[in-house]
Every structure is written in structure tokens, then in C-alpha cells.
Amino acid sequence: MCLAVPSKIIEINDTVAKVDVDGVIRETSIMLLDDAKIGDYVIVHAGFAISKVDEKAALTTLQDMRDIMAAEAQQVNGLNDHL
Amino acid sequence: MALKYIEEYRDATLARDLIKKIHGVSKRKLRLMEVCGTHTMSIFKHGIRSVIPEGITLLSGPGCPVCVTAQKDIDAFVEFARVKNVIVTTFGDLMKVPGSSSTLAKEKASGADVRIVYSVFDAINIAKDNIDKEVVFCAVGFETTIPTIAASILMGIEAKIDNFSIYSANKLTPPALAALMVTKGVEIDGFILPGHVSVITGTNAYRDTFEKYDVPSVISGFEPIDILKAILLLIEQNEIGKPALENAYPRAVSDQGNVKAQQIMNQVFEVCNAFWRGIGEIPLSGMGLKKEYQVFDAAIKFGMDMPEVPEPKGCACGEILMGLKTPEQCALYKKKCTPMTPVGPCMVSTEGSCAAFYRYS
Numbered sequence: 001m002c003l004a005v006p007s008k009i010i011e012i013n014d015t016v017a018k019v020d021v022d023g024v025i026r027e028t029s030i031m032l033l034d035d036a037k038i039g040d041y042v043i044v045h046a047g048f049a050i051s052k053v054d055e056k057a058a059l060t061t062l063q064d065m066r067d068i069m070a071a072e073a074q075q076v077n078g079l080n081d082h083l
Numbered sequence: 084m085a086l087k088y089i090e091e092y093r094d095a096t097l098a099r100d101l102i103k104k105i106h107g108v109s110k111r112k113l114r115l116m117e118v119c120g121t122h123t124m125s126i127f128k129h130g131i132r133s134v135i136p137e138g139i140t141l142l143s144g145p146g147c148p149v150c151v152t153a154q155k156d157i158d159a160f161v162e163f164a165r166v167k168n169v170i171v172t173t174f175g176d177l178m179k180v181p182g183s184s185s186t187l188a189k190e191k192a193s194g195a196d197v198r199i200v201y202s203v204f205d206a207i208n209i210a211k212d213n214i215d216k217e218v219v220f221c222a223v224g225f226e227t228t229i230p231t232i233a234a235s236i237l238m239g240i241e242a243k244i245d246n247f248s249i250y251s252a253n254k255l256t257p258p259a260l261a262a263l264m265v266t267k268g269v270e271i272d273g274f275i276l277p278g279h280v281s282v283i284t285g286t287n288a289y290r291d292t293f294e295k296y297d298v299p300s301v302i303s304g305f306e307p308i309d310i311l312k313a314i315l316l317l318i319e320q321n322e323i324g325k326p327a328l329e330n331a332y333p334r335a336v337s338d339q340g341n342v343k344a345q346q347i348m349n350q351v352f353e354v355c356n357a358f359w360r361g362i363g364e365i366p367l368s369g370m371g372l373k374k375e376y377q378v379f380d381a382a383i384k385f386g387m388d389m390p391e392v393p394e395p396k397g398c399a400c401g402e403i404l405m406g407l408k409t410p411e412q413c414a415l416y417k418k419k420c421t422p423m424t425p426v427g428p429c430m431v432s433t434e435g436s437c438a439a440f441y442r443y444s
């Protein structure tokens with residue numbers, strides 16, 4: 001029931017927004033959001049936008065994971081160098 | 084190109100690294116439970132079960148709204164379809180769930196006006212277009228869906244619609260987790276907490292349950308990287324013996340959640356006891372209409388009170404929802420019970436554990 005894919009707001013008329021989800025345009029209520037703006041990425045559930053996607057958090061999470069993996073790979077390499 | 088953060092969270096190299104790390108840290112056998120139908124689907128779709136260590140068992144908990152709906156509530160939905168002049172509106176997943184004597188799909192085939200809607204909003208519009216009829220919406224959902232129902236009711240009031248009502252079988256997630264923790268025989272080493280329920284409730288909603296039972300808990304998104312990361316965190320917490328409540332989906336979930344949605348939900352609904360399939364009554368685990376909004380209560384409007392009935396004989400949905408059995412351990416699985424001839428809701432709903440096993444094994 002949940003659309004796990006973020007949709008982009010492309011038009012707002014009062015409490016109804018048009019969103020683009022991978023090229024498909026749908027109408028979505030933004031009644032449950034406080035400050036929806038055109039250009040925001042939102043998560044839509046059963047015809048309602050329920051959350052904005054925090055772009056910064058989205059990228060930080062990925063970067064953090066990559067950093068940890070890289071650091072560990074380096075550690076392993078470092079150990080190998082000593083052997 | 085509107086598919087943002089999808090490719091990134093499906094990155095194969097990162098996924099491979101995560102899988103390698105998971106295998107590196109995993110020592111003990113663990114039972115992890117996902118509590119969201121969309122997670123169940125995603126785990127199967129991306130083949131996550133086959134890439135994690137053998138000792139890690141993934142269980143599908145009570146996270147598919149249709150699967151936890153009590154038999155008497157399904158019977159009520161069927162009964163509404165039999166009332167003259169009533170249009171029953173429902174999410175598609177409910178159509179084929181067998182009640183004691185029939186299904187909504189069968190009622191529709193024999194002439195009842197049953198319509199599948201994508202959103203409660205559509206049900207309100209059907210009511211607007213059919214003022215000489217009564218429109219009943221079958222409300223099954225968790226925290227993600229309940230605010231949308233509340234918002235629709237407020238819209239209904241604004242549009243002065245009086246031929247619309249809902250039958251509420253809505254349910255709350257944290258009380259179900261707490262109930263599982265005290266159920267005999269249930270062994271869970273960690274919860275993969277539902278991403279979009281948590282969007283509404285926030286991380287804070289799980290704090291009491293977490294503090295009481297000290298069980299590792301991680302909120303997860305739905306892409307492969309999200310789920311692998313949640314699994315890794317749960318294994319790490321177990322291995323170092325430090326349970327924690329972590330939010331691994333911060334791009335959508337905050338500590339306090341969607342406060343506006345909570346306000347709208349709490350304006351219209353209040354906490355009540357609720358019946359869960361296979362589990363029984365869990366105190367304060369449901370959401371019923373507040374007194375001021377009871378004109379929208381279909382159970383009251385139509386005096387609908389179906390008796391408690393036993394679940395279909397041999398169906399192990401309840402035990403499966405609690406992680407006590409896997410679908411393969413149900414005697415009816417793949418024999419009497421298939422997606423074409425489902426016996427229980429776990430085989431009907433695309434998010435159900437039995438349906439997912441059937442489709443992907």
C-alpha cells in the first residue's frame with residue numbers, strides 16, 4: 001500500500017499537489033504536511049504525502065556508510081602491509 | 084528524472100560491502116523480525132534472504148494490515164456489502180480475504196456494490212457522487228494510514244457529506260511489539276521497525292517498549308541498502324550485547340515524527356482495545372472514532388456487531404505473525420492454500436508472508 005519511492009511536487013493548488021513519480025503524474029493531498037513546496041521530494045501513502053525526504057540526511061547516510069567501508073578496507077590493507 | 088535516492092540506495096558495490104561486513108560480524112544465530120508488509124515484499128524482491136548468513140532468520144511480524152484483521156471484522160465488511168443501498172469501499176487487498184461465509188469479491192460478483200479505492204479520499208468522492216446511497220469505508224491500517232482516514236473525515240465534514248462512514252479496524256504498532264515480547268514461545272533478537280509507520284510516529288514512539296524489553300530495534304527504509312544496513316546494525320547490537328533503538332532511515336523519519344499528521348489523527352480518533360488475528364485482544368492497540376465523530380462510525384450507524392468467530396481451521400496466520408512458524412510449516416501451505424484459493428489473509432495480501440513465500444520460492 002505504501003509507495004516507498006519518493007515523488008517530486010510539481011504543482012500545488014491549496015491542499016492538493018501534483019507529484020511526479022518516475023514520470024507518472026498523480027494528485028496527492030498535502031493536508032498532512034506543514035510546509036510542502038514545489039520541488040520537494042515527498043513520500044506518498046494512499047493518496048497523501050506523509051513526509052518530505054530530507055536530502056541532506058539521504059546523502060549523509062550514504063556517505064557515512066561508504067566512509068566506514070573505506071576505512072575498514074584501508075585497515076585491512078594496512079594489516080597486510082605489516083605482514 | 085524523479086527517481087531520487089533510489090539508484091543510490093540500490094548501489095551494488097555498497098550492497099556488496101555491506102553483505103561482506105554482515106558476514107564478518109555475524110557469529111551467533113539470530114531471529115530478526117520485520118514489522119511491515121512493505122519490508123517483507125522488499126526483502127523477497129531483492130533476494131535479501133539469500134545473501135545474509137544462514138544463522139540469521141528473518142521473520143515477518145504483524146506488519147501487514149490485512150493479515151492482522153480479525154475474522155469478525157472481515158465478516159462485518161462482507162455484511163455491509165449485503166445491506167441494501169450501501170456502497171462498500173476498500174483497499175484492493177481486502178477483496179479476496181475469506182470471511183466466515185464469503186468474501187467482498189464474491190459479494191461483488193453476486194451484485195453487491197463493492198469498489199476498490201486507492202485512497203480514502205476516493206471513497207469521499209464516491210459519497211459525493213452518490214448522495215442517495217450510503218458509502219462505507221473498510222478502515223484497516225496502521226499509523227501510516229490512520230491520519231489519511233482522519234483527514235478524509237475532516238474533508239467530509241467540510242463538504243457537509245453525511246452519507247459516508249467508516250468501520251474502523253485500525254491498529255497501532257508499538258502495543259503489538261510489546262504484546263509479542265510477553266507472548267510465550269516468542270523469541271525475537273531484534274526488530275526491523277517499519278519505515279513509514281515511523282514517519283508518522285517518530286522514533287520516540289518506540290522508546291517505552293524498547294526500554295522495557297531491551298530488544299535491539301532499528302527503523303529501516305525500503306531499499307536494499309536500507310535493509311542491509313538495518314540488519315547489520317541489529318547483528319552488531321546483538322554481538323556486542325548493547326541493544327539500542329536506532330533510526331537508520333533519517334531521510335524520512337525524525338524523533339518526533341509527523342506532528343501535524345499525529346494531531347489530525349488524534350483529533351478524530353482515540354486509542355481503544357483491538358482484536359488482532361491470531362494474537363487476540365491487545366489493550367490500547369486500536370484507534371476508534373472519538374465521540375464527536377461517531378456519526379461517521381459505520382458500526383454505530385448500521386448497528387453492526389459481528390460475533391467473534393474462530394479463524395479458518397488449520398490456518399497458521401496467527402503463529403506466523405508472531406514468528407512462531409514459517410509459512411512452510413503450515414499444513415495447508417501450497418496444498419489447500421494458494422494465492423488462487425487462499426484460506427487465510429496472509430496468502431491473500433501481496434504483503435502477506437505466505438503470499439511472499441509462495442511467489443518467491
Ligand code: SF4
Pocket residue numbers: 397398399400403410413414415416417420421425426427428429430431437
Ligand atoms: S498458508 Fe494459508 S492457511 Fe497456512 S497460514 Fe498461510 S494463509 Fe493461513
